[in-house]
Amino acid sequence: xxxxxxxxxxxxxxxxxxxxxxxxxxxxxxxxxxxxxxxxxxxxxxxxxxxxxxxxxxxxxxxxxxxxxxxxxxxxxxxxxxxxxxxxxxxxxxxxxxxxxxxxxxxxxxxxxxxxxxxxxxxxxxxxxxxxxxxxxxxxxxxxxxxxxxxxxxxxxxxxxxxxxxxxxxxxxxxxxxxxxxxxxxxxxxxxxxxxxxxxxxxxxxxxxxxxxxxxxx
Amino acid sequence: xxxxxxxxxxxxxxxxxxxxxxxxxxxxxxxxxxxxxxxxxxxxxxxxxxxxxxxxxxxxxxxxxxxxxxxxxxxxxxxxxxxxxxxxxxxxxxxxxxxxxxxxxxxxxxxxxxxxxxxxxxxxxxxxxxxxxxxxxxxxxxxxxxxxxxxxxxxxxxxxxxxxxxxxxxxxxxxxxxxxxxxxxxxxxxxxxxxxxxxxxxxxxxxxxxxxxxxxxxxxxxxxxxxxxxxxxxxxxxxxxxx
Numbered sequence: 217x218x219x220x221x222x223x224x225x226x227x228x229x230x231x232x233x234x235x236x237x238x239x240x241x242x243x244x245x246x247x248x249x250x251x252x253x254x255x256x257x258x259x260x261x262x263x264x265x266x267x268x269x270x271x272x273x274x275x276x277x278x279x280x281x282x283x284x285x286x287x288x289x290x291x292x293x294x295x296x297x298x299x300x301x302x303x304x305x306x307x308x309x310x311x312x313x314x315x316x317x318x319x320x321x322x323x324x325x326x327x328x329x330x331x332x333x334x335x336x337x338x339x340x341x342x343x344x345x346x347x348x349x350x351x352x353x354x355x356x357x358x359x360x361x362x363x364x365x366x367x368x369x370x371x372x373x374x375x376x377x378x379x380x381x382x383x384x385x386x387x388x389x390x391x392x393x394x395x396x397x398x399x400x401x402x403x404x405x406x407x408x409x410x411x412x413x414x415x416x417x418x419x420x421x422x423x424x425x426x427x428x429x430x431x432x433x434x
Numbered sequence: 435x436x437x438x439x440x441x442x443x444x445x446x447x448x449x450x451x452x453x454x455x456x457x458x459x460x461x462x463x464x465x466x467x468x469x470x471x472x473x474x475x476x477x478x479x480x481x482x483x484x485x486x487x488x489x490x491x492x493x494x495x496x497x498x499x500x501x502x503x504x505x506x507x508x509x510x511x512x513x514x515x516x517x518x519x520x521x522x523x524x525x526x527x528x529x530x531x532x533x534x535x536x537x538x539x540x541x542x543x544x545x546x547x548x549x550x551x552x553x554x555x556x557x558x559x560x561x562x563x564x565x566x567x568x569x570x571x572x573x574x575x576x577x578x579x580x581x582x583x584x585x586x587x588x589x590x591x592x593x594x595x596x597x598x599x600x601x602x603x604x605x606x607x608x609x610x611x612x613x614x615x616x617x618x619x620x621x622x623x624x625x626x627x628x629x630x631x632x633x634x635x636x637x638x639x640x641x642x643x644x645x646x647x648x649x650x651x652x653x654x655x656x657x658x659x660x661x662x663x664x665x666x667x668x669x670x671x672x673x674x675x676x677x
Binding site: 360367371377382413421424428431434 | 570578602603609
């Protein structure tokens with residue numbers, strides 16, 4: 217198990233793995249927003265939590281098709297599927313590797329980018345909590361979407377279309393928690409709902425993803 | 435006593451649906467014509483909404499069928515996963531575009547009604563938003579069906595998507611409820627007499643709903659037949675090329 221995780225992490229970090237891609241995209245989104253909406257600091261601080269969530273979500277989406285595509289093309293997915301490790305565990309590991317290389321860095325840079333968007337000081341802790349709780353769900357749901365489209369050539373657009381509606385509840389609760397935090401309101405309830413979504417998807421979706429990968433490898 | 439599972443046999447399904455289809459189609463047409471003519475020309479105008487109230491005869495049945503079509507696909511997907519009857523998978527595939535069109539009708543008629551009454555084509559109201567999400571689910575489902583070449587694999591993948599999608603669709607329904615307070619009025623139909631829409635509107639509306647249900651059944655039967663025949667034709671062509 218650990219070997220697979222380390223292998224996936226290495227593949228992602230080394231050249232061509234797309235490790236920096238998500239981060240760069242996140243940075244671009246956040247930096248370009250003020251140019252698009254004009255230099256009004258008060259406006260930025262209102263939309264900051266939403267923009268940061270949206271940027272993180274899109275950056276996540278960008279790297280999803282790498283989860284299975286390369287392994288599927290060179291045949292190592294067949295080998296991994298016949299290994300003694302259950303496919304459910306493999307899928308979970310893939311999601312974990314995706315989160316460690318995409319979700320976690322996004323969470324870590326978000327506070328620095330929040331400065332650029334003039335976010336109120338009260339909002340930093342809720343934003344970090346919401347992103348840290350919500351991005352694992354994005355990775356797990358994304359892994360399910362990637363598993364569905366693994367056999368499809370150039371399935372990038374299809375993957376986005378499939379994942380888009382699945383991301384809605386996570387985005388709503390995550391952005392709501394961050395927004396309420398930034399406005400100094402109580403953000404416990406959306407945060408709890410977000411945690412519930414994350415726990416539920418981690419517990420249940422790997423079974424669906426594994427079933428789907430099995431169909432694609434048949 | 436004939437079992438329902440007999441219709442899992444494609445030949446039997448086609449034979450029976452051939453017999454039923456003209457009746458269902460004719461009845462659907464009759465109900466729709468009766469309900470719409472009755473509703474559009476022989477019901478009074480609402481004292482506040484004027485003539486625009488009459489869009490209810492399209493909007494409510496379409497919205498109802500948009501949700502029920504997804505439910506039907508969910509049941510068909512479950513039958514495919516559990517019992518692997520091909521007709522069931524094809525029926526789910528056949529229902530998806532019909533459901534998507536019903537969703538679009540509901541969204542479009544709602545927009546036409548909302549413009550004069552609410553003063554806006556679109557608001558991010560929970561009901562409207564859930565329907566938009568439902569439409570995205572339909573589009574993703576249809577796209578996945580057409581993207582995968584192997585029929586059995588496509589049926590498997592889309593049924594899993596339908597199951598997972600149903601859970602997420604419900605989740606989104608309650609998430610948007612939490613996210614925004616609605617502008618949309620409560621349900622027009624209710625078993626509670628007081629909540630229910632007034633009788634003058636209610637009776638033609640019921641006829642319209644019956645018409646939409648029958649129309650949906652007719653379209654799904656027809657499209658399932660087409661899918662079965664298309665698949666049979668592909669098999670025949672493949673056999674010819676082999677031999």
